[in-house]
Amino acid sequence: MGLAxxxxxxxxxxxPRRVGGNMDIRDNAVGTTLYLPVEVAGGLLSLGDTHAAxxxxxxxxxxxESPMVVAIEIGLIKQAGxxxxxxETEGPVSRHLDEDxxxxxxxxxxxxxxxxxxxxxx
Numbered sequence: 001m002g003l004a005x006x007x008x009x010x011x012x013x014x015x016p017r018r019v020g021g022n023m024d025i026r027d028n029a030v031g032t033t034l035y036l037p038v039e040v041a042g043g044l045l046s047l048g049d050t051h052a053a054x055x056x057x058x059x060x061x062x063x064x065e066s067p068m069v070v071a072i073e074i075g076l077i078k079q080a081g082x083x084x085x086x087x088e089t090e091g092p093v094s095r096h097l098d099e100d101x102x103x104x105x106x107x108x109x110x111x112x113x114x115x116x117x118x119x120x121x122x
Contacts, residue, residue, distance in 0.1 A: 001020050001021075001023075001028070001034065001036075001045070001046070001047045001048075002016075002017065002019050002020030002021035002022075002023075002036065002045075002046055003019040003020055003036050003037070003038055003039065003040070003043045003044055003045055003046075004019065004039065004040045004043070004044035004046075005017060005019055005039060005040075006039035006040055015108075016085075016106070016108040017108055018037060018083065018084050018085070018108060019036055019037055019038075019039055019085075020034070020036045020085050021046075021108075022049060023057070023085060023106060023108065024049075024051070024054055024055075024056075024057055024060070024063065025056065025057065025087070025106065026051075026053075026054050026055065026056050027056075027087065027089065027104070028087055031089060031090060031091070032087050032088070032089050033087060033088050033089075034085065034086075034087045035077070035080070035082055035085065035086050035087065035088075036082070036085050037080075037082040037083060037084065037085075038076070043076075045074065047070060047072070049065070050065075050066060050067065050068040050070065051063040051064055051065060051066065052064040052065075052066040084105065084106060084108060085105075085106045085108065086103065086104060086105045086106060087103075087104055087106075088101065088102065088103040088104070089101045089102060
């Protein structure tokens with residue numbers, strides 16, 4: 001799930017990006033709120049590549065691809081200042097050691113060790 005990049009031209013759909021895309025986050029499931037930076041008017045949301053089960057992250061490279069019917073609620077938070085995707089849950093969406101919800105950031109970029117999503121701009 002992602003929005004359009006501000007840069008013109010064709011873009012690969014494979015790497016996850018600062019506006020979302022092919023993130024393959026197993027915890028992005030029912031009950032999760034995903035926040036994405038909006039770079040173009042209208043956002044131009046795209047949703048696809050649904051999985052019945054998967055590893056965690058595109059770097060894992062494993063998933064059970066499956067067709068799904070998806071219902072989402074879309075909202076706009078103006079002036080949110082997001083520079084990368086993040087999500088939050090009210091409780092665990094997959095088996096974790098705790099029963100609490102959490103807020104998580106994503107590390108997205110062409111190099112896993114240099115992924116800029118783990119930093120925020122001041």
